[in-house]
Amino acid sequence: MVDSDLNRHNARLRVDPRYLEVAPEAPVAGVLVIGYRACFADAPMPRTQIAPFAGITPYAAGDVGTATMALISVERATQVLRVRADGRREIAWEEDYFESFGDSGTQWSLIPVDPSPDGRFIVADGSWATGGYQAVLTRSTIDHAPGAPTVVAVHNSSPYTGCKRW
Secondary structure (H helix, E strand, O other): OOHHHHHOOEEEEEEOHHHOOOOOOOOOOEEEEEEEEEEEOOOOOOOOEEEEOOOOOHHHHHHHOOEEEEEEEEEEOEEEEEEOOOOOEEEEEEOOOOHHHOOOEEEEEEEEEEEOOOOOEEEOOOOOEEEEEEEEOOHHHHHHOOOOOOEEEEEEEOOOOOOEOO
16 A cells, blocks of 8 residues: 555644644644444444555555544433333433533544454544544545535544643
8 A cells, every 4th residue: 555545544633723722733743544433322442443545554654654543423312211001111322411511422533443453443442532533534534434514523542641642
């Protein structure tokens, strides 16, 4: 694979406009978006496998020398238990159940990934929160992930220590 093939999935980083006053410049120029994973109800756990985009392998991604991340979509919903008139219980998933908390609908982000020993990409160990940066995705990345926005949050910071991935 030629580097130009990988460049189609390089996302440019910028400081999230909400953090312009407190965040430093983006620490790296960009990241390589290696693949996509759709999730329901919650973000993927560490070591969850990521489906790479065509032609991207851990070997080729390692040659580029940039941070590797995966595009994640999480369809947030709340589990609601209802009791029907006949006494049976029914489980339903509802978006916007706790609308005031703002934790519903589909949320998009980039999270760090690592190569696994068996030659695949997996979600990096640890917990990841937004580090105050956004990524501007390329058209080729958006084409591989239905419904993806042009700009997504970058989750590269530990919510417990504040340490950044890079």
